[in-house]
Every structure is written in C-alpha cells, then in structure tokens.
Amino acid sequence: MRIATAEIGDRVRVDDLASFALVDSNDQAAITDLVSRYVAREGLARADASVVIGRGQLEFRVIELPFAPDEELPDLVRYQAKSHFSAASEGQVIDFIRLVNGKDTSPIQVLAAALNNAEIKKIQSIVEPSKVRVRHVLPRPFALANLLRNELTAPKYHLLINRMGQETDLTVTYRSRVVFTRTIRLPAEPAEQSQVLVTEIRRTAAAAANQPSGGPIHKILILGDTRSHQEFARVIEQQLQLPIEIRRTSDLVSLASAASKAMGDDDGSFAPLFGSLGLAAEPAEHLIDFALPHRRKEAVQDPHRKYKIGAIAAGIGLVLLSIVWFTIGQRRGEFQRLQAQLGDLSANSESRDLLIGKVELIDRWKQGDVNWLEELYEISARFPLPDEAIVTQLSTSVGTTADEGKINLTGMVSEPKVDNDMVQKLRERPYRISLGKTSPLSDNKTYSRSFGAQLSLPLSIRNVDQLLQLDAKKPVEASPGDEQPSPSDPNPGNSAPANSD
Numbered sequence: 001m002r003i004a005t006a007e008i009g010d011r012v013r014v015d016d017l018a019s020f021a022l023v024d025s026n027d028q029a030a031i032t033d034l035v036s037r038y039v040a041r042e043g044l045a046r047a048d049a050s051v052v053i054g055r056g057q058l059e060f061r062v063i064e065l066p067f068a069p070d071e072e073l074p075d076l077v078r079y080q081a082k083s084h085f086s087a088a089s090e091g092q093v094i095d096f097i098r099l100v101n102g103k104d105t106s107p108i109q110v111l112a113a114a115l116n117n118a119e120i121k122k123i124q125s126i127v128e129p130s131k132v133r134v135r136h137v138l139p140r141p142f143a144l145a146n147l148l149r150n151e152l153t154a155p156k157y158h159l160l161i162n163r164m165g166q167e168t169d170l171t172v173t174y175r176s177r178v179v180f181t182r183t184i185r186l187p188a189e190p191a192e193q194s195q196v197l198v199t200e201i202r203r204t205a206a207a208a209a210n211q212p213s214g215g216p217i218h219k220i221l222i223l224g225d226t227r228s229h230q231e232f233a234r235v236i237e238q239q240l241q242l243p244i245e246i247r248r249t250s251d252l253v254s255l256a257s258a259a260s261k262a263m264g265d266d267d268g269s270f271a272p273l274f275g276s277l278g279l280a281a282e283p284a285e286h287l288i289d290f291a292l293p294h295r296r297k298e299a300v301q302d303p304h305r306k307y308k309i310g311a312i313a314a315g316i317g318l319v320l321l322s323i324v325w326f327t328i329g330q331r332r333g334e335f336q337r338l339q340a341q342l343g344d345l346s347a348n349s350e351s352r353d354l355l356i357g358k359v360e361l362i363d364r365w366k367q368g369d370v371n372w373l374e375e376l377y378e379i380s381a382r383f384p385l386p387d388e389a390i391v392t393q394l395s396t397s398v399g400t401t402a403d404e405g406k407i408n409l410t411g412m413v414s415e416p417k418v419d420n421d422m423v424q425k426l427r428e429r430p431y432r433i434s435l436g437k438t439s440p441l442s443d444n445k446t447y448s449r450s451f452g453a454q455l456s457l458p459l460s461i462r463n464v465d466q467l468l469q470l471d472a473k474k475p476v477e478a479s480p481g482d483e484q485p486s487p488s489d490p491n492p493g494n495s496a497p498a499n500s501d
Contacts, residue, residue, distance in 0.1 A: 001031065004259075004273040005042055012277050013254040016042060017262040017270060032126045039130035050136040050276035051123050051291075052143045055169065055183035056428075059085055059114045062099070062211060064107050073098065074294045077112055084112070086430055091117035095293035097286050099179060099213035109212040111179070113139060115290045136279055137290040140164070140272045141171040141181040144223070146287060147252055147275030149176035156218035157208070159201065161232075162268050163224060170200065172208040172217070177286045180208035187385060194235040201240065220244040224268030249274060370398055370405045370457055379407070379455075382425040389413040389422060390447070405457040410436075412447035419451050431455040 005016040020034050039045060061084045065076050077096045085092060096112040120137065127134050138146075144162055145152070152158050152173055160171040163186075172180040184200045186193045201220070208214045220236060222229050226246045237244045249271040250263060263270060279287075383389065393410040413419045416438075423433055436452025 001034070002270060002273060003035070003038055004270060004277060005044065006274075006277045008277070011254060012274065013256065014259045014274065014277070015256045017259045019262075028122065028126060032129055035126055035132075036130045039132055045131040047132055048135040049127055049132045050138065050143075050273075050279060051127065051134055052138050052140050052272045052276050053115070053119070053123075054140055054164070054167065055181065056167075057115065057119055058139055060181065061085060061112050061114075063096075063110050063112050064212070065110065067106055067108060070098075071296055073108070073110065074296050077110055077294075081112060081114065085114045093117055093120055093290045093293060095288045095290055097177070097288055099211075111288075113288045113290075120290060134291055136276060136292065138272075138276050139181075139288055140183075141169050141178055142287050142289075143272035143275035144169065144171060145173050145176060145178050145275070146278055147249075147271055148173075148221070148247075152176040157215045159205065159208075159217045159220045161197075161201075161220065161222045162271055164269050164272075168197070168200075170204045172204065172214070174213065174215070179213045180204070180211050182207070185385070194232055197232060198236055198239050201236065217242060222246045222268075223249055223271045253278075370396070372396060375407060375457065378429050379409075379426065382422070382429065384413075384418050384422055387414065387446070388418045389451075407431075407455040407457070409453045409455065410450070412441060412444065412450050414447050416449060419449065423453065426453075426455060431457065 001020045001022055003018045003020075004014055006012050006014045018038055022031065024030070039047075061081075063077060063080050063084055065073070065080065068076055073096070078094055081092075081094045085094070092114040093116075094112060094114050096110045099109040099111055115137070123137060124134055140162075141160075144160055148160065153176055155175055157179075158173050160169070160173060162169045162171075166185055167183050168186055169181065169183050171178055182204055184196075186196055205217045209216060220240075220242055222233060222244065224246065226248060229246050233244050233246055236242070249267045250260065252271075253274045255263070383391075389411060391409055391411040393408075395408045396406065397408075398405045413422070419438070423435070427433060432455070434454040434456070436454065438449050438451050440449055441447055
C-alpha cells in the first residue's frame with residue numbers, strides 16, 4: 001500500500017510519500033490502523049483523499065447504445081449494464097466514459113466499469129475513521145492517464161506501461177483518454193520478463209485496434225526509473241519496431257526533498273497516485289470515478305413553476321373530464337365487441353400453447369449456451385503461474401437450464417496456498433465452485449498436491465443475447481462520428497493523502 005501527501009495550489013507539490021508492506025491485504029483493521037497513524041502523524045485530519053484501486057477489482061465492458069443526448073446516457077448505461085456485467089443488480093457502482101461521438105442516428109460506444117458497492121464501503125471504512133474525506137475513487141489506468149494528459153493531447157494512440165510490483169498495467173490512450181486497458185503478471189524470472197512483455201504488448205495492441213475506438217499504436221511510454229527499464233525498452237523497440245520512451249515519474253510532478261528521498265527507485269509505482277492528486281489542481285472531464293459516477297443532470301427549477309404547472313393542469317383536467325364522459329359511451333360498445341373476439345381466440349388456445357412451449361424450450365437451450373473461448377480466457381487470466389499450478393484435465397458440459405453449464409478442472413498445485421488463491425480469484429469471475437478431492441503427491445518434486453474443481457457458470461455471464469444481436473448487424477445509414485476519445489473526469493478538494501490498493 002502506498003500513500004502520497006500533496007499540497008494543492010496552482011499545481012501539485014508532493015510533500016511526503018510512504019509505502020507499507022501488508023502481511024494480509026484482507027486485514028481491514030490493520031490497514032485502517034496504518035492509515036490512521038499516518039494521518040495523525042502528518043496532521044491531515046479533514047483533508048480530501050483520492051483512492052486508486054487496481055484493475056483486478058473491476059469489470060470493464062464496451063457497450064453500444066442507440067444515439068441519445070448526453071444527458072440521457074447515464075440512465076441508458078445503467079439499464080444496459082444489467083445484461084453486460086456479472087452482478088450489476090447486486091449493488092455494483094457503474095461509471096462510464098464515451099468512446100465514440102455519434103451524430104444523428106449513429107450508435108454510441110461507451111467504456112463502462114463496475115465496482116462492487118461493498119468495495120466502496122470498505123474504502124470508506126478504512127479512510128474515514130481518520131476524519132479524511134474520500135473525494136475520488138479511480139481505477140489505476142485512469143489515474144495514470146490523467147498524470148500524462150497534457151503530454152498525450154495529439155490525435156494518436158499511445159501505449160502506457162507501468163509496473164506495480166508483480167502486476168504490470170498496459171493502457172492504450174487516444175488524446176490522453178483511455179480506450180483500452182488490461183493488467184498482466186510477469187514471471188518472477190528476470191530473463192523471461194522481456195519476452196513475455198513483448199508478447200503481451202502485441203496482444204494488447206491487437207485487442208485495442210479491434211475496439212470501436214481503436215487504432216494502431218504510435219508510441220510506447222514506460223513509466224519509471226530509466227536504469228531499471230533500459231533492457232525492457234531495448235527488447236521492445238527491437239522486436240516491435242515502435243518508438244519508445246522512458247519517463248521518470250519524478251519529472252512529471254514537483255517533489256519536496258523528503259518525498260524525493262522516500263521514492264528512491266520505486267518510481268513508477270507512485271505514478272497513479274500523482275495522477276489522482278492532480279484532480280484537485282485541474283479537474284478532468286473524461287475519467288471513471290466511482291465516488292462521482294456520471295448521473296443525469298438535474299434541471300434548475302423555477303420556484304414558481306409548480307404553481308404554474310398546477311394551474312395549467314387544472315384547466316386541462318376540466319377539458320379532459322368532459323372528453324372522458326363522452327368517450328366512455330363509445331368505448332363501452334368497443335369493449336363488448338373485443339370480448340366476443342377474445343372468446344373466439346380462446347377456442348384456438350391449444351395450438352397457441354403448443355407454439356409457446358416450443359419457444360420456451362428454445363429459450364431454455366439458448367440460456368445454456370456458453371462462449372467457451374471467453375471462459376477459457378477468463379480462467380487463464382486468473383490462473384497461477386505454471387511453476388505454481390498446472391491443469392492435467394479439463395472438460396465442459398452444457399444443458400438446457402441456467403445452472404447446467406459447467407467446467408471441470410483436474411490438476412496439481414505446488415502448495416495448498418496456491419489452491420486457495422486460485423479458487424478465490426476464480427470466484428471473482430464469478431463462478432460457483434464445487435471443490436473435489438485433494439490428495440498429496442509423494443512422487444512429484446514440483447507439485448505437492450492434486451486438486452479437482454467444478455466451475456458452474458451463472459446466467460449473468462452467458463451469451464444469451466446473441467440472437468438479439470443479429471438485428472444490430474444490419475447496415476444502418478450513419479454520418480461519420482467525431483473523434484474517438486476516452487476518459488478523464490471530475491474534481492476534488494484541497495490537499496490530500498491518496499492511497500493505492
């Protein structure tokens with residue numbers, strides 16, 4: 001966990017930095033105590049805080065919407081989120097940024113992110129006992145892009161690389177706005193890291209180019225100390241033939257001497273914190289911020305408006321009342337005629353019920369359909385490294401109900417802790433997991449235990465809307481959209497400690 005304290009004026013001046021090694025990242029009481037002692041020591045009570053959270057706690061989805069005014073987008077996104085996020089109806093906070101500006105009837109694409117409401121409450125329960133107000137809760141890639149927003153204003157695609165301990169963030173921006181982001185884990189062996197990073201950069205560039213707002217990468221920026229990243233830069237530039245630049249985080253902000261000493265060689269890991277602190281000095285419009293999610297703007301009300309509306313409504317009511325009495329007589333005859341038609345239709349209800357039964361059977365089968373490639377990708381993204389665990393057997397099954405799509409895994413792990421960590425990460429997909437038998441392996445030097453698990457796929461992450469997407473593939477006349485951007489968002493307060501998960 002890292003904390004930065006800054007004085008906010010015309011620009012950000014970082015006064016102090018602190019880094020804490022957490023024995024257990026789930027020990028909320030211990031983290032709260034660390035934050036409270038730091039705030040008390042620095043005299044930061046009643047300060048404003050920006051909190052930066054890792055990519056692993058979030059879900060990102062690109063959602064296509066019909067053309068609509070900007071003020072209606074928040075309601076549209078939250079409605080569509082129910083069919084795109086795994087638990088949107090179970091207390092998730094949803095925020096988004098617009099990727100493509102549509103005109104007339106052109107579709108609109110947004111990059112939406114979801115964070116469980118329990119995580120928001122957890123952050124507040126950690127920070128607010130110190131009498132510090134949480135003003136912003138930013139995803140790490142967006143805080144990083146905000147730090148560099150003044151340097152990435154050209155209409156070109158940039159790939160930002162920032163290492164955070166075992167994780168590395170790969171973020172694609174266009175005009176300083178995030179259009180695509182993913183987080184990877186590099187192997188522990190330094191000799192293997194460069195080649196793995198090159199492979200992951202290729203995948204990221206290809207995935208970003210296929211996004212609605214994507215395009216070819218123009219330049220790569222690595223955040224951090226120049227000496228520690230020179231080998232990475234050399235290998236990437238040689239194999240990808242792309243211009244690459246290493247930017248020291250300390251060159252992007254003003255650092256007090258104490259903060260400069262505290263940073264040391266841990267240069268890049270503080271970059272997202274500095275980007276979140278910058279919101280206090282210069283608010284941004286295109287950020288995902290779970291403390292200030294986009295909402296429909298309320299119109300300014302005229303104080304006498306309700307009386308005017310009441311008078312108009314009363315006049316209209318008198319007119320409508322006279323029309324209603326006249327219409328009731330006419331509708332009475334129409335009602336009797338429709339009742340007679342309904343009786344005739346009921347006689348043919350047997351064939352209608354047969355047709356409905358067939359449709360329901362097809363619908364139940366479609367609910368059991370699964371995009372296996374996507375599920376294998378999700379399992380791979382959450383699976384431990386090969387020297388910690390391997391899969392020896394994988395089988396899948398799918399039925400006609402929401403609970404019959406299953407993935408069966410059999411494999412070996414190096415130690416029980418790896419098994420527990422793997423199960424915890426798979427549940428975040430989320431899968432419902434039934435564990436099989438485990439047994440020790442006495443004749444295997446690398447792996448000490450075998451494991452078995454069955455992953456059940458909830459209805460919320462199925463591709464049940466594939467048939468509905470057929471209409472969206474029909475050609476639609478559309479006028480060209482505006483330039484394609486992405487995020488950066490709102491404002492904070494004065495000085496602030498910011499901490500990163």
